[in-house]
Amino acid sequence: MIKARNKSMKAFGESLANANEQLKIINQPDGLTRFEEKFKETGESQLISKEPEIFQINIGKMCNQVCKHCHVDAGPDRKEIMTKETMQYCINALAKTNIQTVDLTGGAPEMNPDFKWFVSEIKKLNRHIMVRSNLTILVSNGFEDYPKFLADNKIEIISSLPYYTASNTDRQRGEGVFEKSIKAMRILNEIGYGKEESGLIFNIVYNPIGAFLPPKQESLEKDYKRELWNKFGLVFNNLYTITNLPISRFLDYLIESGNYDNYMNKLISAFNPSAALNVMCKNTISIGWDGQLYDCDFNQMLELPLKNGSPRHIKDFDTEFLNNRVIVTGQHCFGCAAGAGSSCGGATA
């Protein structure tokens, strides 16, 4: 088992904290099938976007947790936080579009000091907001009022809980995280989250705790619902299974544990054309903490910006240039196209 971290890879000056070092490894000429070649099995020559439907905004890399698989390399030491000025650019851009869904992520998005202001401003535009909350932040000092704030604004909450037992969850997310997550879920349930009649949506994300693909979403959701109800009396709406992509800390884990080659081969052999055609970058625009635009959160972490003349910064946002754009791909994209597919909304095929 690899050791738990208390700081990001960046804080320790590790080479894999650098996006270029990650790209050197995953895109090395190792004889493995290239994603761009394999993608042609879909019957299409390139991955092309549709009209954006989701605005996914990473409002900072700061996090109260240091999960072993984090593709953001987030942690308490990260200082990259979206400013109010950049948030305003996001709001200006959003106001010019019909994009109905805003997906706020991080780090722990709640740790951005302007989080509440940002949410309130987006609500004025009458858009649906999802927040990727790690749960433990909701029971941390200074954040106790956040569950009610989220409920008052009808925010959909999406939270990682990689398993329904403490040992498995804590191995990935840190000692004591499961217990705090259960405490936060209890608070969320008490104010109506996860209960059908409340209209307050609470979804859970499963990530494999190691070098393997996720189980079938439907059957795992049944297991989660049964176990969380029987053991803790907790409810939630949907379970999303998400595949770990070979980048950042998960890449570090794959290399350290000697699983890298097998994992890449597994992803490639599990390539599913219908999953490849339904990847989330087709209808998502990802915005970095500094306002840079990307095809997805993973490209953002690999510092692979939009290409082919698309605008690079939220200040220059223009949907006309974003529809039907060629999406930037690489070997990491096999992660979203493997098996039943993977996206921020779970399986895609």
Next chain:
Amino acid sequence: METYYKPEDLPKFDTMKEGSPELWEKFSDWYGAVFAEGALSEREKTLIALAVAHAVQCPYCIDAYTQASLEKGSNLEQMTEAVHVACAIRGGASLVHGVQMKNVHAKLTM
């Protein structure tokens, strides 16, 4: 170190179709059907396979069905219990033969 069991041999399993493709096809179809969701879930069937893999002590099967169990959503506690079931039956199967020993012993001794 050279070994009879090599991890890289597992993906070569389907080379067994060479020489008898019809039998391989029948085996593959049947194998796939056995593990499909039925009265038992895929997860339960995979745990049974993991237990049997230990009973027959097949390193390929242990490797494959440990991964498969994780990919069906089982945890280490469930997988360990499955292995114990296999071991209990193996151990019990030996122990119950003690009755044969007792029978022979009873016949031969006063």
